[in-house]
Amino acid sequence: MEYQGNPVSEGIAVGKVLRYERFTPKIEEKTLRPEEVEPAVRHYEEARGGAKAELEHIRDSFGAGGEDKKKIITAHLDILMDVAMDEEIRQAIHGKMLPAENAIQKVYSKYIRRIGKAKDALIRERATDMKDVCTRILRNCAGVREQSLAVLPQPVIVFADDLFPSDTASLDRSKVLAIVTEVGGPTSHTAIIARSYEIPALLGVADALRLVADGERVIVDAVDGRLITQPTEEQVRAYEKKRAEFAKKAAETKKYIGIEPVTADGEKIEVELNIGSASVPELQGSKYTTGVGLFRTEFLYMGRDTLPTEEEQYDIYRKVLTEFGDRPVTLRTLDIGGDKKLDCMDLPKEDNPFLGNRALRLCLSHRDLFKTQLRAALRAGTIGNLWIMFPMVGSLDDIRNAKQVVQEVRGDLDREHIPYGKNIKIGIMIEIPSIAMIADLAVKEVDFASIGTNDLCQYTTAADRLNPTVAPYYQSYHPAMFRLIRYVAQEFKKAGKPLCVCGEMGGDKLAMPVLLGFGIRRISMGLASVANVKRILSRLTVARAEELAENVCRQETAADAAAYLKSALADIL
Amino acid sequence: MYKKTVTIQNATGLHARPASDFIALAAKFKSYIVIRRKGGDEDDDANAKSIVNVLSLGLAQGEEVEIEATGDDEKKAVDSLVDLINSKFGE
Numbered sequence: 001m002e003y004q005g006n007p008v009s010e011g012i013a014v015g016k017v018l019r020y021e022r023f024t025p026k027i028e029e030k031t032l033r034p035e036e037v038e039p040a041v042r043h044y045e046e047a048r049g050g051a052k053a054e055l056e057h058i059r060d061s062f063g064a065g066g067e068d069k070k071k072i073i074t075a076h077l078d079i080l081m082d083v084a085m086d087e088e089i090r091q092a093i094h095g096k097m098l099p100a101e102n103a104i105q106k107v108y109s110k111y112i113r114r115i116g117k118a119k120d121a122l123i124r125e126r127a128t129d130m131k132d133v134c135t136r137i138l139r140n141c142a143g144v145r146e147q148s149l150a151v152l153p154q155p156v157i158v159f160a161d162d163l164f165p166s167d168t169a170s171l172d173r174s175k176v177l178a179i180v181t182e183v184g185g186p187t188s189h190t191a192i193i194a195r196s197y198e199i200p201a202l203l204g205v206a207d208a209l210r211l212v213a214d215g216e217r218v219i220v221d222a223v224d225g226r227l228i229t230q231p232t233e234e235q236v237r238a239y240e241k242k243r244a245e246f247a248k249k250a251a252e253t254k255k256y257i258g259i260e261p262v263t264a265d266g267e268k269i270e271v272e273l274n275i276g277s278a279s280v281p282e283l284q285g286s287k288y289t290t291g292v293g294l295f296r297t298e299f300l301y302m303g304r305d306t307l308p309t310e311e312e313q314y315d316i317y318r319k320v321l322t323e324f325g326d327r328p329v330t331l332r333t334l335d336i337g338g339d340k341k342l343d344c345m346d347l348p349k350e351d352n353p354f355l356g357n358r359a360l361r362l363c364l365s366h367r368d369l370f371k372t373q374l375r376a377a378l379r380a381g382t383i384g385n386l387w388i389m390f391p392m393v394g395s396l397d398d399i400r401n402a403k404q405v406v407q408e409v410r411g412d413l414d415r416e417h418i419p420y421g422k423n424i425k426i427g428i429m430i431e432i433p434s435i436a437m438i439a440d441l442a443v444k445e446v447d448f449a450s451i452g453t454n455d456l457c458q459y460t461t462a463a464d465r466l467n468p469t470v471a472p473y474y475q476s477y478h479p480a481m482f483r484l485i486r487y488v489a490q491e492f493k494k495a496g497k498p499l500c501v502c503g504e505m506g507g508d509k510l511a512m513p514v515l516l517g518f519g520i521r522r523i524s525m526g527l528a529s530v531a532n533v534k535r536i537l538s539r540l541t542v543a544r545a546e547e548l549a550e551n552v553c554r555q556e557t558a559a560d561a562a563a564y565l566k567s568a569l570a571d572i573l
Numbered sequence: 574m575y576k577k578t579v580t581i582q583n584a585t586g587l588h589a590r591p592a593s594d595f596i597a598l599a600a601k602f603k604s605y606i607v608i609r610r611k612g613g614d615e616d617d618d619a620n621a622k623s624i625v626n627v628l629s630l631g632l633a634q635g636e637e638v639e640i641e642a643t644g645d646d647e648k649k650a651v652d653s654l655v656d657l658i659n660s661k662f663g664e
Contacts, residue, residue: 084620115629
C-alpha cells in the first residue's frame, strides 16, 4: 500500500518499523474487597520501586555535561519519593479501599491541580513534572516497559504521533533510519531536528501508527513524499537502488560545501549561517559561510530558572563575533512568545499567542530585559562586525521605539564610560505583511532587513504554523508570498541597503533561485542546507533566476508554483 | 517543640531548585517538621520533607514563614533550615 506524507528532510530508507507510542493509563472506577487491600499496597510499592529504578538508571546514564538533565531527573525522584503523597496514597488504598492505580491517580491529580494553580510560573511548571512521574508509576503498575529512542538495539524506522523535544534530545542518531509522524509540518520541531541530524523524515502521514505493526518492513521515500507498506521484493530492490543513488548524490553535494558561493555567470552571493546555540559544532559552519544571517538568542533564556545576566550574554556574543572576525554577525534580539515559552519569566497565557505580546512587543513592554540584552550586544560590538535585528516589527512606530531604546542604552554606557561598538548596523525582520507592504518607508529607517519567511507565511496566509489542522493553508509558495518578497526586494535594491532571507525558504532548493531572481544576494540557512544551495547556485545564471522569478509570480496557486519550479529546475535539482 | 520565623529572601522564592534543596536538608532530620506561611491557615501546614507540600505553599520573596519541628533533633533541624533560607540558596 502507498500513502502520502510531507517530506521535510530528504532521503530514502528501507527498514523495520518501531512504533513509538506514549503510554496512556486506563483506569476504571472500582473498590477493593478487604482481602485485596494488602496486595494493592504491595502492587503500589512495586510500581513505585520500578519507577525509581528507571529514574536512577536514566540519571546514571547521563555522563559529564549532563548536569541539567540530571537535575530534572532528580526533581522527578523527589516527587516520586514524596513522603506526603506516599502517605496519602497508602491511606486511599487502606481507608477508601481504592486499587493502587486509582489511589495514585487521585492523589497526584489533587497536587497537580493545586500546583498548577500557583501564582509563580516556575512552580506551575512543576505540575508537568508531576504528570510525567504519575504516568511513569501508572505505566509500571500496568507492567508496560518504557520505550526510549535513546537505546535502540537495531536500526529502525520510527513511527509516532509526534515527537517532542524530550524524545529527540536523547535519540540515537546512528540507529534511526527514518522518522514518520502523523502530525507536523516543515517548520515543526521534528522537521528541524531531522534535517540537522540528516535523518529522512516524512511528516503528516494520516493514521501512520495504525498503518503498520512493529517489526514489519516498510519503505520511506522522503524525496517524493511516499510511505510504502508491505512492499514487493521488486519495490525493495528498486528502492535499495534509489537509496544508494541518493546517498551518492548527497555525498556529491557535500563536496560543494567548501566552494565559493558564486552563480554560473560569476555573481557572488552571500551564503550565511543560521545559528541558535553558539555550540562548537554549530560554529564550525563558520568555515563555509560568509557570516551569520540569523543568530537566535532565545537559547540563552531557555531551560533555566533565572534570566541570563549581561555578562553571560556578553561572553557568548563575543565568542560568536570573534569566530566570524570581520564577517557580519546578525544578532536577533529576544524572540519569545507564540510557540516559545520561558521558565525564567512569568508570562501570562494568551488566547492567540502568535498575535500577542511576543518578540519586540514583549521587549518593549519589559524594558529592563531588553536593555540588558542591548547593553551586552553593544558592548560585545567593540570587536567583529555586529548587526542587531529586531523581530516582529509591524510599523515604523515599532522601529522608532526600538531605536529609541538603543539610543537610551548608548547614553547609559556613555555616562558610565563603558566602551561599546560605534559602527553597529541596526535592522529589522520582515515577517509581518504590514511592514512588508511599506518596505519603501521602512527601508529609510534601517540599515538592513531580513525576511523571516516562516512567520511571514503564517501571517500572510492566516494559518497558525503549529496547528496541524490548518497545515494545508500554510503555503510557502503562495503567489502572495512571492509578490510580497518581490516588492520588499525591489525597495531595498532601490535604496541600496542589504536584504537577507533567513527563513526556511532561504535554504529551500525550489524557492532559493526565485529569491535570487528578485535581486536578493544574501541568504541565510542552517548548515545542513549550505552545500546544496552552493551546488544549485553554481549551476544557475542570474538571467535564468530572473525568468523563474517573473514566471512564478504569475502562477495561480501554491501547487502550480511548486509544479512550475520543479519542472523548470529539473536539470539542476 | 521548637520554632522560628524567617523571611524568604531569594528573588525567585521557594520554587523548584530552592524547594528541592530545602526538602533534601529537612529529610536529614528525624523530627517531624512543618513549614507554614506566617499568619496562614493551619490547614496550610506543609510537611517540610514533602516537595509537593512545599511547592503547594507557593512562597514568594518577602514572605514570612514559620518553621516548627518536633522530635529529638528539633532545634538543630529548625536552625539549619532557617540558615538555608537566610543563605538565599546561593542565588
